[in-house]
Amino acid sequence: MEMCALFIALGLFEMNSALALNGSGDVIEQWYGYAQLKAGIEVGTEDSSSTCQLQSTPRLAAFSMGGDYIIGGVFSIHYNLQAVKHNYTTMPEPVVCTGRIEPRELHFARAMIFAIEEINNSTKLLPGITLGYQIHDSCASVTMVVKVAFQLTNGLDPVYYTSDNCSQSGMLMAIIGESGSTPSISMSRVIGPFDVPQVSHFATCACLSNKQQYPSFFRTIPSDQFQAEALAKLVKQFGWTWIGAVRSDSDYGNNGMATFLKAAQKERICVEYSVSFYRNDPRSRIQRVADVIRRSTAIVIVAFAGFGEMKLLMEELSLVPSSPRQWIGSEAWVTHPDMLKFTFCAGTIGFGIPRSVIPGLRDFLLDLSPTKVAASPVLTEFWEDAFNCSLKKRAATDKRVCDGTEDIQKLQSPYTDTSELRVTNMVYKAVYAIAHAIHNAVCQEKNSTTQCDKITRIDSKQILTELKKVNFSQNGYHVSFDANGDPVPKYELVNWQKSSSGRIELVTVGYYDASLPVGQEFHIYKSLTWVEDRTQVPVSVCSDSCRPGTHKVLQKGKPICCYDCIPCPEGEISNATDSTDCFPCPKEFWPNTERDTCFAKPVEFLSFTEVLGIILATFSIGGACLAVITATVFFHHRTSPIVRANNSELSFLLLFSLTLCFLCSLTFIGAPSEWSCMLRHTAFGITFVLCISCVLGKTIVVLMAFKATLPGSNVMKWFGPPQQRMTVVSFTFIQVLICTVWLVLSPPFPMKNLTTYKEKIILECALGSSVAFWTVLGYIGLLSVFCFVLAVLARKLPDNFNEAKLITFSMLIFCAVWITFIPAYVSSPGKFTVAVEIFAILASSFGLILCIFAPKCFIIVFKPEKNTKKHVMNKT
Template sequence: MHTVKHNYTTMPEPPRCTGSINTRELRFSRAMIFAIEEINNSTELLPGIKLGYQIYDSCASVPVAVHVAFQLSNGLDPVFYTSDNCSQSGMVMAVVGESGSTPSISMSRITGPFKIPQVSHFATCACLSNKQQYPSFFRTIPSDQFQADALAKLVKHFGWTWIGAVRSDSDYGNNGMASFLDAAHREGICVEYSESFYRTHPRSRIQRVADVIRRSTAMVVVAFAAFGDLRLLLEELSLEPSPPRQWIGSEDWVTDTELLKFSFCAGAIGFGIERSVIPGLRDFLLDLSPSKVAASPVLTEFWEDAFNCRLGKSAVTDKSVCDGTEDIKMLQSPYTDTSQLRITNMVYKAVYAIAHAIHKAVCQETNSTTQCDAFTRIESKELSLTTDSPDCFPCPKEFWPNAERDTCLPKPVEFLSYNEVLGIILAAVSVGGACLAIITAAVFYRHRTSPIVRANNSELSFLLLFSLTLCFLCSLTFIGAPSAWSCMLRHTAFGITFVLCMSCVLGKTIVVLMAFKATLPGSNVMKWFGPPQQRMTVVSFTLIQVLICTIWLVLSPPFPMKNLTIYKERIILECALGSAIGFWAVLGYIGLLAVFCFVLAVLARKLPDNFNEAKLITFSMLIFCAVWITFIPAYLSSPGKFTVAVEIFAILASSFGLILCIFAPKCFIILFKPEKNTKKHLMNKNQS
């Protein structure tokens, strides 16, 4: 780029190029025109539609490339489209280029947010594969990651373990060399030096790099550099002969015929893009009539530079006027050299890739004929359901993309079922607990006339065992796929059965207290808490919970819900609470009764009696409260189906705590210590 010093008193000049033309890049641009004309003349690809183009010279300069990118993003000058035959006035559908990685990165930063596809034929930096940073960047050339690994294996293959390294001080050179050095380290290759330079650096910087190469002991130099940069370094090295070096080249320069003039690079080895043949391209490149040349400033510059003459009055005065005898077929130039079409083929493929994408968007095949609508308004972000598409569409909420990210698959639905180990274990424990309660009730019924059963309020004991059976069985409603009825049943059944259980325990605790109060002289307190009052207490406490559950179900009942937020890759089928207030009111009421039972049991725990239930109730309430206090944080933090498992565990643990603490000691005496199940032992209050 032509550099100017700004005086800040006049408008700065627009950026422009200076120096000699790069005839290889000219061939690339002419190959693009060739491909476009081929497509426009095709009856199969985009029939009836003509592609237009504009070519910009970035001078391999980031500021100029950025300037061009802004022009493309803003839209072309609408004056250019004066005909009604153009449907996309001023709109750029895609960009072919840039050749360099650094300008491509700068352009992609600008065109990316506008979803303008950019297809590069020569930008190989591995960093450009990052779709998050460069969503609309594509290329027809492989990433440097592959080349770096291959170069390291190549060096290792020849047994060169002591090398030097030079690179372009650009995204291409720095990223490529970093990948190569990592690969070389893995291969056991040692690097004597690693130097960077760029074509715009002062000559002293390039001289310093040349001196490092001359003084080094490494006979092998790996150059991950752009052609324009390396040419300057080789010119500097040619000024002062240096010991022969084996050069290892990256694809940017190793196949460029212009570097053959440096004799010490004639034996360079490296990797190149596969050669190809483009039929008709050579004839197109050589078909330059004087009128075509004169109509293009770029071709005019090329012609004058190639034949050292001037066309008309545009040339400098020290050159002779071109007389028309100039024969481009006899010209030895990278422009005319089609023997190794490598990168040129990448340009050709880039144009066809864009054309095929537009074809799929605006053309339809019916009855073996193709119809294309030139006036179809397509968005540039639309070029498919394939890998590396510039704009992904999200799968529906209940679907999840496959590994290739090109198909949406239904998310698996997850809930605590009877078909998994956890569900089977919890169901088995629930049924086992219910059987244990029934067996205990059978033992009590078989010995219902024994002193230990009669002394501990047999009616409330049987009612408590019945409620415990229901508590164990209600946990089964939490297993299986949630439905509208199961969601309402599981929470209300759990709330009511546990309150029935707590009411029985509370009634038994009050009976213990009243019984010892009745032994005091002149006390007739038991007539105020006889069997009718005990039944009324149980019914009253239970009806309050029934009322709470009824209000909950009427106003905002629990309902089945597909939880899509906990896990992105699967659906959790669970019961939503409906009203959180209703759920915590049910739990809170159970907790209130449990605390009340615990306080009364603590007050009665030291009353003398061998069969005083207060001690047993105290232990059972301790376990009950401990289980449900730890349940709250575990419930709130457990994800998915484990929330249900935690609730079932709390139900089972508290139920087992009640049945084991209250009934296990009595069953042990009834079955294994019948000598203690006597009225004499019951009345012996001093015996522990």
């Protein structure tokens, strides 16, 4: 009774389709009367329980042939369906296809016939078995596809006798088709519950791999899942991140584009727009799609659409040309011969089914005698369209009558084109897959011979089971199906290139094999041409790439491919194009001017080779030499009154300490080391205390000397030479003790200063203990102030050579220098800190030697007449 139910369903299907198409579901009584008229069971006949009879008129097959086992075929030989008006009271006229024949689909149908005839003539595959076929025109309509599917599944007899198996003619084993995904989905939903295998040659929607919804669906063409991912990788490979997307408003286009957009998102590709349309849409919608393309800024357009849609879109775009676009096409249209006439799309690239060669096919396609053509309405229509003539004289047409001069050998048509058999090979493989499944079900190998039993009845479910296991090669092409009914995905990368004659040619430039390891799927072995015959890859980005040294900042409210390039912040770099962030250099490194590389920071210290270092070193050595010269002059005139009156012992000790002061400034110049850091501060502190102690001793001697001249005074015996030496040693020892504690507990050490300047390293001596450093300076300052106070007290003593005045002036300079040194030292950066300290040492040392010894040396050398005891003791 299953088959009876199908007969009834076929009759009711036309009624349901009419209701759906005309929107008249509210006319219940008319519908009920129509349903009774179309019901599939003869009521009241005595054998009604054992027979089912279809009351509607079966649709005639475009091509048919009887056989032991029948293979169905469904192709979109026409692309339009004539609209039928229904009054729901009388049986409507049969639905007919309109428009011109699609030569490519006719080519597929004839290729199926060729494969079946080739199998029938084979002695290895199905020997003794004849395959038949029933090939129908679906008119590219879901309505017609479903009707044809019901008709093929019902059987080939107008009356079905349930009690007599032998009454059935050749049994339908499987169906090949349809070319489109949407019709294939509809067909699979009809025949799937009855376990009738469907093998499609061109339906690529990834949704058809779902075995829960489409359990009997197979295909010889790869799923769009692989093609969509391959297209995304292709777009990424050429650096395009800003694209437009066009798709058919069908299962093929919508599912394929959804998969592509998901893969594109993973590849960080942005889509400016995504528009859809269908070939049956009003022209206004196609115009809107064309306007979106014209206004867009994306140079690259990915079109996941069928041939019918793309043809309409290209025709619309050709009316009002836009700026050149780089088209990326899916296999449904990019390899279609009729698309190559749109020369403004030169440079288009996309994926196609691999080319193949089928021996004998071209001769078969061209073997169309007038008898064969006249016997087939489809071939007649094709012949008349191809040669623009009529095989029979008709009053309603003004075409000329075909006179026999028409030569199909010279016809340039997709029907006769066998130069690139791509989808045709998918039809060829589908036929052989079904034949192998039948062979495995009815044939056995016995004694190296194949024996087939065509008497044993098999059903389509057995073929379904065998199809899942087929694994063979035909003409060098492997055929097998995975668990989802899909083949191994392989594509050719094709490119539309202009020939020397100006025509567009389809050139294979590479391939894509999804079975290869990740990253190795693509292989391009020929040069590509791009839009407008460019040899350089066109650029299609929302924003130009950010060069190294900058980073991307997304533009508000726009996709991630639209951004601004912002220079990296100070101290950070980006060493790659299109960096999303910058990263800081290591501590001892700093960016170059372009901020794309980290270089080692320049090391800075007060060097003997730089101008400032040379000047300070020169003054330091000059000062030391001046002190030595002064000591030499004093030693040479040590017996003269002015030298003797100047306390020669303290003077020589003072000159020695000044020499050390000048020389200790050299320890501040050069790269700091562990020993130089400890030496420079301690030597400076000790030599200056020694110097100030001598000056203090001289000041006290001056005061005591004049106190001793008073009647009854015996002061000098308490401050003679031993006491002077003890004073100098005591004051100096305290400083030595402070420096010793400093060096023991927390000595100065060399360090790299990375904070004062971000772009360079300052080599300097860390104090170790700031308290110790300021204690050393404080002690020097304390002695200086004490000496200054005593010198001020002695400044008006009435003698001709008042040394107290000179000491006062020298100590005034000394104190002034070191008071100004403190803020200058704290605020000076880097090596200038050391320079300030050296300057203070040299300035105070020169102040002492010039103020105390210069006047005396002047008298000794230039005014010897004043270097007498009388002049020295003479009071002014």
